[in-house]
Amino acid sequence: MEPTMPEPRTDRLDHLDHRELSDLLDGRWADQRREIRDVCLGESLRKIEGQPLDDYRERVLDQLHELVDRGLVARAFPTHLGGEDNHGGNIAGFEEFAVADPSMQIKAGVQWGLFGSAVLHLGTAEHHDRLLPDIMSLRVPGAFAMTEIGHGSDVASLGTTATYDPAAQEFVLHTPFRAAWKEFLGNAAVHGAAAVVFAQLVTAGVNHGVHAFYVPIRQLAVDGTVGDLLPGVQAEDDGLKGGLNGIDNGRLAFDHVRVPRRNLLNRYGDVAPDGTYSSPIASPGRRFFTMLGTLVQGRVSLSGAATVAAKMALATAVRYGSERRQFAGADDNSETVLLDYQRHQRRLLPLVARTYAAQFMHNQLLERFHDVFAGIHDTDEDRQDVETLAAASKPLSTWLALEVTQECREACGGAGYMTENRLTGLRADMDVYVTFEGDNNVLLQLVGKRLLTDYGRAMATMDVAGAVRYVADRAADMTLHRTPLRRAAQSMQDWGSAARSVNEVRDAGVQRELLEDRVEAMIAEIAGDLRTVSGAPAAEAAAMFNSHQDALIAAARAHGELLQWEAFTEALNGIADPATRKVMTWLRDLFGLGLIEEHLDWYLIHGRLSAQRAAAVTSYINRLLPRLRDHALDLVDAFGYSPAHIGAPIGTGVEAERQSEARQYQRRLRASGGEPILEKHVRARSA
Structure with a gap:
């Protein structure tokens, strides 16, 4: 059951350090992740596509019994009951069950992550001793109602x-x-x-x-x-x-x-x-949110599992795109590899960058989650931070999984639509992730409310002098960023200096400032408007909040994306190999500038970027794509999923074999002198 991992490519002087990158992605509980991935190679745990409903359900129940027999389900439970009190390692491993079958992963999550976890975290020692042994052993299968x-x-x-x-x-x-x-x-x-x-x-x-x-x-x-x-x-x-x-x-x-x-x-x-x-x-309100907060691991695990699905889909699409050839290019005798087309790069490489960012943010979330539930850092504030971080991470990761699986399906053409290549199945299974354990829009509204609360507290605790300085700074900010004079001056400064504009937007400090500024400005504007109805009748206040709901959710999403960018940037500091750090910095830039490019309208309207610098964002992204294309295979191989793990035939190298056979045939035909002459060449000679 040994997985066949692709060998790191060493045909370039700047090849990536495959192991270092994999360790960085898999994080603190890498051993648990890799153990479960390899367990998922067992045929008894693999999904059988097209099974009748009743047979499929019974197979998944049998799989859960196998997980119990292998001793893989007790990590989060108390040691005196045979567990390990290892909350982070438990979730890290659990997320990887999606490699075999998301149904098995979610049914395991219902049994031990929801049903069992509710007894663990909402019950007392008497409940633990009386109820948990039968839950852990699956003698009592349960629901979370x-x-x-x-x-x-x-x-x-x-x-x-x-x-x-x-x-x-x-x-x-x-x-x-x-x-x-x-x-x-x-x-x-x-x-x-x-x-x-x-x-x-x-x-x-x-x-x-x-x-x-x-x-x-x-x-x-x-x-x-x-x-x-x-x-x-x-x-x-x-x-x-x-x-x-x-x-x-x-x-x-x-x-x-x-x-x-x-x-x-x-x-x-x-x-x-x-x-x-x-x-x-x-x-009563605090009691209610405390009880629900103990069950946050469902959102945490969905965030990670969705990222697992995104990584598997991208590994398949990038491997296929690196082998599949379509349409002749500069050489009439050789078709072009799909991933050499800029459009194909635009479709897949930014998604690779976003998936790395999602994984790095998830690693931080998992660390925070473990510290809270292991009692290392377990204050009310710590728990609120974990809840907010999970409410930001889960929507971004689950929406990403849907976008990735759909784009990868399309990028693989008709082959991507074949059930055997798993992309359609992953897309279908991931669909519900965006609405269970909290609808994504509702979760982002919770994040937005937390941002408003923190903003209000900062203003409330500010002394008079600080408030005066804040108002003055905001006034200066409005003057600098929103007046036509600022935009005109910026455009004049940038005129004729595209290289300078590119150098500025690729700077990490500039990216951070732009991403932070958008979040802060959006929250400040919403808070300012809501302050006008402070003390107003409930109906009027509710109507005002409702009129800003969409903006609040957009601000919360921007905040989550900023957290992803910061997690990615922090991860760069952990890379020792210079070549790997350089390529990963390009990937981080692709992620950050991709966010800015997506919202260029906001930056232009609010005067944060001139037209020259806005154009520089897209220009630099287009320069990054061919650089990263050379490393695309290394980047997805570092995800840690071999062709055996993923189980998609088009990701196993069979396409490269087909293309090689076709090219050899054409070469032999040309060498034999028996190749038919194309009609267009006959017409050209006669002309």
Whole structure:
């Protein structure tokens, strides 16, 4: 089961240090990543395309049992239960299960990353000892019952209720209307024996908000066989989906289902036998966000898994584009390699740069996540930072995966549309990543609100002198960047000096300033407008916020892209080999300038760039492309996925063999003197 990795190319003096680059990409938990990649080479774990739905679901369940048997699922659980308390290494390895089959990865995530993790992080030691062993061993397959048909990402407004009955010391779970049915739940349709159910906790006539409950939903035999639904539990099968069909997603509802008081996962909120509610967190709002924050690993893992899919797709498309030939170029006897065309470079190389940036940001997120959940840095502020970083990273990475898989499919032509080359399957499986564990636009709105909050705090804590200086600086900024005089002066300075403009935009300090300035200016403008309705009636304030929602989400996305650029730049400092650092700096520049080019309208409208410098951005990008084209194979080989890992025939070198055979045939034909004369040549001679 040894993977066949492409050998680093050494035909140039400036070849990349393949191992150093791979280590940088794989980060702190490289060993765990590589272990899981190679486990995914096993045929029993590989996706079988076109399997019937029921067979596919059972195969994926069998795969999870195999993961248990191999001891690959317990890293994040407590050591006294056989785990490792290794939260970062657990997620790093988990993300790589997408190499074999995203359905297996997500079903594993439902079982151990959501269902099991909810018991771990929302429960207490009693819950851990009583419930986690059967969850870890998969004796109790489970569902994570949070999302409802009618509320989606609005968890605080869930309709399901859990009303405490002090006489029986039980909670009565109830689904009061159709929109309160739990929806899209992995393991709910067939395999789940229990669920962690999120419901409004009501005791003594008071609603204390959303809490989590461990609820058996199906009969479980001594031999582990999952049987019929328990009384009061209703389930429906979601059936065939657009992707991830190895998971038995379904709906759950509860008709006055009773669960014992001890099944309340009570780390953050408890109910005494007499019905008295207590919590270590007095504020209901803060308590709610603290509970949800403990489950952030779902967003973290989706960010990394989506980047894995992007890397696999790019490895296939770049390898194919480096071999496939199409249309004669300068030499009538030789067709041009696809990746030598500028347009093909424009399609793929910026996506390679963005994928590197996404991975570097994800590595930082994973470090922060591990420090919080391992207790190394675990303050409220640390947790909020991880939540914000995850809410910024997950949208960028999952949208990137969709864009990459689609562009790579198109870049491989008809071959990319063949199921065997995996691009269409990856695209279908990645599609739902942008909406589960938080719709991407909702997550970016959370990031935007955090940016506004931080901006407001900075202004609130500023003394009078500081405020005067700030206003003066902003006034100067407005004068310098928004007046026609500034634009005219800048254009005059740049006139006739394209080389100078290029040198400026390639400077890391200039790129940082431009990217930072856009975020800061957008947030300041939104905050300034919202300040005008401070103290206004709720309806007026809500209308003003709604009118700025799109701008806020755009600012949050720009902030996430800035974080990616900073992570990429920081990663450059860890590269010792000079040639590798040089090429990676070009790749970072392609990423940074690509962001600026995408938003040139903003920079021009706000006077941040002159027309000359705007043109220099595109000019330098076009100069970077052929430089990076020479290193394209090295850059995707450093992702660490061999042709065996990816499983796409067009990425195995077969296209190079076909092209070589065709060229040899043409050479032999010309050498034999029997090659037919082209009609256009006959006409040219007769003329």
